[in-house]
Amino acid sequence: MQLLFLLSSSSSIIIVFITLMLLTILYYMEYSVPNNTKSIENYLEKYVEGENVKLLDMKKIDNYYPILFKFNKNTLAEATLEKGINGRLKIAGTHYAEEDKITSTGFGTNKAQYQVILGKNPGNIKTVILTDGINVYPPKYKTTIDNYLFYIHEIPVNNNHLKSIFIDLNGNQISKPEISRTGRSSSIANEEFILHFFILISAMLILLKVNLKR
Numbered sequence: 001m002q003l004l005f006l007l008s009s010s011s012s013i014i015i016v017f018i019t020l021m022l023l024t025i026l027y028y029m030e031y032s033v034p035n036n037t038k039s040i041e042n043y044l045e046k047y048v049e050g051e052n053v054k055l056l057d058m059k060k061i062d063n064y065y066p067i068l069f070k071f072n073k074n075t076l077a078e079a080t081l082e083k084g085i086n087g088r089l090k091i092a093g094t095h096y097a098e099e100d101k102i103t104s105t106g107f108g109t110n111k112a113q114y115q116v117i118l119g120k121n122p123g124n125i126k127t128v129i130l131t132d133g134i135n136v137y138p139p140k141y142k143t144t145i146d147n148y149l150f151y152i153h154e155i156p157v158n159n160n161h162l163k164s165i166f167i168d169l170n171g172n173q174i175s176k177p178e179i180s181r182t183g184r185s186s187s188i189a190n191e192e193f194i195l196h197f198f199i200l201i202s203a204m205l206i207l208l209k210v211n212l213k214r
Helices: 003-029 035-050 189-214
Strands: 054-058 065-070 076-082 089-096 102-110 113-122 123-130 141-145 148-155 162-167 179-181
Touching: 035 065, 035 076, 035 089, 054 141, 054 148, 065 113, 065 141, 065 148, 076 113, 089 102, 089 113, 123 141, 123 148, 179 189
Parallel strands: 102 179
Antiparallel strands: 054 065, 065 076, 076 089, 102 113, 113 148, 123 162, 141 148
16 A cells, blocks of 8 residues: 555655656757857748848847847837746747838736837937927837837836827927837737747647556
8 A cells, every 4th residue: 555655655756756857858849949149030030021130229128128129121020028037038020111111019017018100200300209298208118220119118007098299309399100010929929928828738748648547
């Protein structure tokens, strides 16, 4: 009886150990992108299924890296990379800017909410500020590179009534360009999560079946 108990306990320990190993492997598969420009560009080419990916700008906010990039020569896009405990990155979400339009989207960390404004600069935009009519939110990060805008504003959580104000090179408010508001796409990330989850469940079922036969 004691021998059976020891065997059962030993099997349970082995199952727990293998489960932890599988979870570690899945984590490293999820956070797999080295934190350097070339590796990020190579991964983005697979993610967006495009060519000639060029990383234009990259910011760091907590454990997140909002990036601006273009591919297929002229398609502008934005993505947010999340850093794992292994020091590597995964794509948390991305979306494409509409041609010749200023595009607005957003993302959140566990500390704050952010709104991202990107697109082609018509040449006279110096900065963009957000306001709810009472408070003003200047950009926390801003870049104009290769005639593209990339502004990141820290905003109140669940505030969907912010107005964008565009300021020209002389400090005057100008007519607001057409803004396209878009959600974030993370379909490939979701597919990878489902695949990894399926692998883990399959492995657990196999281990359980083997253990029951003993």
